[in-house]
Amino acid sequence: MIYSAHIYLLSGWTPSKKQVFVPYTEIFRKSIIYGTRICAVPPVDSINVEFIQFFSNLNQASRTVAIVWQYSNFPLEKAVAEEALRPLVGSKMNTRSSSVIWINGELKECRGVVSQFLRESNALSESSFEAQDNLYFVADGRGIAVIDTTKNIERSDSQPGRSLRLSRVVSLAHAYMSVLDDVIESLGDAAQARNKNAEIELKKWSEFMSACYFAEPIKQTTIELGTFYKSVRDRQKVMQYAQEVTEQLRLLAELVRIERNEKQERNNIVNQRKLTIFGLFLTAVSLVQCTQVTPKVAKDFTKLWSPCVLQFSAACFPVDETNELESKLQGDASKKARVRREAKTSNQK
Known part of the structure; x- marks a missing residue:
């Protein structure tokens, strides 16, 4: 059996009343769990759709990701996945997408299937894979593939298996990249505008980076998923984007500090002039009161x-x-x- 999934970022999508989200408390660190909710849709023709909302506790960073997945003897085609998702989200699918495949078998036998699924070519060689215990895995900008050489894929309606949890991990990387893209654009615009908006942007994105962004957001108890996440994170350059955002925040904070000091200095000069004029006025009044000219x-x-x-x-x-x-x-x-x-x-x- 082959587990395969396609992951889509949704833009401006509002769930219907039938789509009820519940808190998700697995895999991720506590700070991320606070804003993570999940909604599973009943399968249609063995194709399952799951929605995950990340960072829902922060309006500026809230992201919704759709996972379209299937257990089958053949990988799920992207066109089929999009056809299954479209009735639920309409035109809200973003062009940003990732793919996940978890296949049982030997490396030599499964390499070609995995390469076609991720790359639509035979570009992946055996040396492209990393090994962890009985697993071989490879990540790139389009997703991640895992070849399990010993076990069948776990399948349970009540407890999702490792393969579905892997899709949720990739979804988080997906959401991170989307938010970091927005942060870079917003901070750049705020720096050029040089107005009160700069402080607002600085505050809200600093809140996101301190509360929700982690280089290793997976619980330490899930070592396997942590390794997979690092591989996806590195190949999709999530950390590089985060470092750029951190540097932008630092520079914008310095800019805000300088402008605040300049404004304070200008205010001090104006206030000093006002005090001087007021002092002269009081002196004149005092003289008039003292002389009382009659x-x-x-x-x-x-x-x-x-x-x-x-x-x-x-x-x-x-x-x-x-x-x-x-x-x-x-x-x-x-x-x-x-x-x-x-x-x-x-x-x-």
Whole structure:
């Protein structure tokens, strides 16, 4: 028997009332389990569909993945899987997809089947596989394949076997890549915009990276699945994306800090100017209140300061110069009077 599955990321999909999600508490670390829910759809023509919601506790990161799987003597074709999924999700299937195959048999016998399923070619050689106990496995950008050389695939309606759990592990890597893509784009836009949105983006994606992203998100008790996840993670470059996101978060945090300091400095300058103006105003008010200018105050001021003004005038204009100025002014006045009289006499003639 061959277990084969195709995994699809759903974009903007809303489940119907019949599709009830329940918490999923296996395989993953506690922080991931908090936001993981699962919904299994009754099989149609031996094809099963399972929906998994990851990070549902964080709106900005919530992702829904569909696993279309089948136990059969032949691998499930991708076109058949999409045909089975389409009535449930419509056009919400994302172009991003992965595949999983778990086959019982010998490496030499199964290599060609696995290669055709993952690569649609015979590109995978025996040396492409890694060994773990009685298992041979290989991961690439399109998914993962496992060849079990000793056991038949476990099949149970109540307890899903190792093969289905493997699909859920691959689904998590799938969800991680989708979120990290969004983070990189959002942080880039926020850095270019340089507004309050930068702090919002920084906060929400820092929350995701600290609460939900782990280099090894699989429980330590599931060593086999942990090894498979690492293989998928490395081939799909999940960690490289996460490192890039971490660096972007650091740089954006530094940018926000610098802009906040600049804004604070500008505010301090403005506040200092306001305080200076306010201080001058208070000084003026205090002077007015102290002097209380009234007619009596003005009369006393004139009486008190008149001698000083006269002394100042005398010092600035000595007596000789003053007399000379007065004589000149009087001469000018006499001359003007004489001119007026002559003009009047001339008119009378």
